[in-house]
Amino acid sequence: MYKEIYKAIKKYDEIVIARHTGADIDALGSQLAMQEIIKETFPEKKVYVIGAYSSKFKFVGQLDREEDLKLENPLLIVLDTPKTSRIDTLDLSKYSFKIKIDHHPLEEKFGDIELVNDKSSSACEVVIDLCNNTKLKMNKIAAERLFMGIVSDTNRFMYPSTSYETMNKAAKLIEEYGVNPPELYEKMYLRDLVELRFEGYMLQNLKVTKNKVAYIKITDEIQKEFNVDAATPGNMIGSLSYINDFIVWVTFSEDKKQNLVRVSIRSRGPVINTIAMQYNGGGHKLASGVKLPDFTLSDALIDDLDKLCKEYLENNL
Numbered sequence: 283m284y285k286e287i288y289k290a291i292k293k294y295d296e297i298v299i300a301r302h303t304g305a306d307i308d309a310l311g312s313q314l315a316m317q318e319i320i321k322e323t324f325p326e327k328k329v330y331v332i333g334a335y336s337s338k339f340k341f342v343g344q345l346d347r348e349e350d351l352k353l354e355n356p357l358l359i360v361l362d363t364p365k366t367s368r369i370d371t372l373d374l375s376k377y378s379f380k381i382k383i384d385h386h387p388l389e390e391k392f393g394d395i396e397l398v399n400d401k402s403s404s405a406c407e408v409v410i411d412l413c414n415n416t417k418l419k420m421n422k423i424a425a426e427r428l429f430m431g432i433v434s435d436t437n438r439f440m441y442p443s444t445s446y447e448t449m450n451k452a453a454k455l456i457e458e459y460g461v462n463p464p465e466l467y468e469k470m471y472l473r474d475l476v477e478l479r480f481e482g483y484m485l486q487n488l489k490v491t492k493n494k495v496a497y498i499k500i501t502d503e504i505q506k507e508f509n510v511d512a513a514t515p516g517n518m519i520g521s522l523s524y525i526n527d528f529i530v531w532v533t534f535s536e537d538k539k540q541n542l543v544r545v546s547i548r549s550r551g552p553v554i555n556t557i558a559m560q561y562n563g564g565g566h567k568l569a570s571g572v573k574l575p576d577f578t579l580s581d582a583l584i585d586d587l588d589k590l591c592k593e594y595l596e597n598n599l
Contacts, residue, residue, distance in 0.1 A: 284415035286395050287381055291320055291418075294357035297329045298348070298377070301405075302363040303370040304513060304544065304571070305336055307470065309362040311431030312383070312405035314343040316359060318424040319413060333370035338517060341469040342427060348372050359383065362405035364564055365390035383408055387555065389564050400566075403443040406431030410451050425459035430466050437520055442568070480508040481518055484533075488522075493591040496528035497584055499577060500535045512537035516546035516571070523548065529594070530554060530587050534580050545572035545583065552594040557586050 291297065299316050301309040317329045332348040348371060358377035363369050364386035374380075374392075382393030385402040402408050406428040413420050432452050436444045439452075455461045483504070490496045500515045515533040522531045529551050535544045545561075547554050549568040558564050561583055563572030574580065 283395070283397050284412055287383075287397060287412060288416040288418060290357060290379065290381060290395060291359075292324065294355070294379070295327055296353045296356040297327060297359060298351070298353070298356045298371075299329065299331045299359045299361065300363070300369055300371045301333055301361045302368045303334065304516065305333055305339065305370065306517075307339055307342060307434035308404045308406055308431040310336065310339050310342040311427040311434070312361045312409050315406065315424040315427040315431070316361060316383075316409055318427070319409070319418050319420060322421045322424065323417065323419045336513070338513065342430065357381070360393065361409070362386075364388065366392045367562075383412065386565060387567075389559075401443075401445075403441070403445065403448045404432050404435035406435070407448055407451060410455075420459065422459045422461070425455040425461050426466060429455045429461045429463070430470060433463075433466070434470065437523065440523075443566075476509050477514065477518070480510050480514060481521060483508060484515065484518065484522075488531075490528050491584065491588045491591075493588045493595060494528040494530065495584060495587045495591055496522065496525070496531040498533055499580060500533065502536045502538045505536070512539070512544055516544055519546045519548055523550070530591055532584065532587065534574075534577065536577070541575075543574040543577055543580065545574060545580075547571065547587070551598065552587075552590050554587065554590070557583070557590060560586065 297320060299313050301313045313331050317331050320327060320329045330346040330351055332346055335345055356377060358380045360369055361383050364384055380393045382396040384398045385400055385405050385408050387400045388398055399408050410428055429452060484498055488496050488498050505512060512535050515535040519533050530549045533546045537544050547558060547570045553567045555565050555567050555570045558570035558572050561572045563570060565571050
């Protein structure tokens with residue numbers, strides 16, 4: 283599998299790298315690191331990274347506009363994305379050959395080559411495995427992005443997906459490429475005062491069901507009041523991770539630009555991705571997402587999660 287991916291990368295002169303919509307640091311980090319790795323290995327190749335711009339994560343790197351690219355026969359590499367409906371790209375039909383590199387549970391096969399390891403902490407960790415098993419070359423810029431992606435998706439190595447191998451790979455990025463964790467942490471965790479005030483609003487208005495599902499619905503009006511965007515509630519969901527009063531927590535965020543409601547779900551026990559799939563979403567067992575057309579189905583989703591938690595609590599007393 284690793285060698286097949288390396289041969290495909292070697293074959294194509296033009297390569298486009300994509301990832302999922304609503305990008306996080308792991309998606310962006312793996313995407314931009316992959317670009318750097320290919321350019322370090324094959325300097326003559328044209329390598330582009332596409333997807334919607336994220337001002338919150340601009341420190342990870344710059345992106346290209348897919349509509350500006352004039353390509354003849356590009357290779358497409360899709361990172362951190364389990365199914366085609368979540369790929370942040372305009373037209374998949376223009377790519378004759380596709381590679382999928384992911385760490386989510388398998389939902390859909392869409393790549394001509396697929397490297398999927400749902401035991402990995404992050405897409406960035408899978409990219410490290412690819413480098414370790416091929417002649418692809420790393421450099422410090424790529425190592426920094428991969429380190430940030432691992433840190434982000436493991437919540438600073440606190441999530442159950444963190445393994446000995448995860449820690450070892452992160453340590454080698456520090457040892458071999460001079461990655462400076464405090465310097466990167468400052469970029470990742472510095473926050474604006476408006477976000478902190480908005481977090482206060484979330485904590486003040488969070489509702490909790492009988493069976494320990496916490497949730498909050500953020501309308502476009504609330505976002506404007508606090509000067510935040512539709513992605514902010516989902517980006518801040520990690521701050522609710524260690525509150526004792528609930529075991530599943532959900533943010534609903536109205537996105538007027540895309541005419542939908544973004545839903546981020548996290549769990550400290552119950553397996554939630556099966557519920558997310560029922561609403562055309564998906565993800566990991568303890569971290570999933572959904573896109574709803576509006577708030578109409580939000581109560582039904584909360585009820586399903588509440589039933590799930592009720593069963594979980596009854597079986598784990």
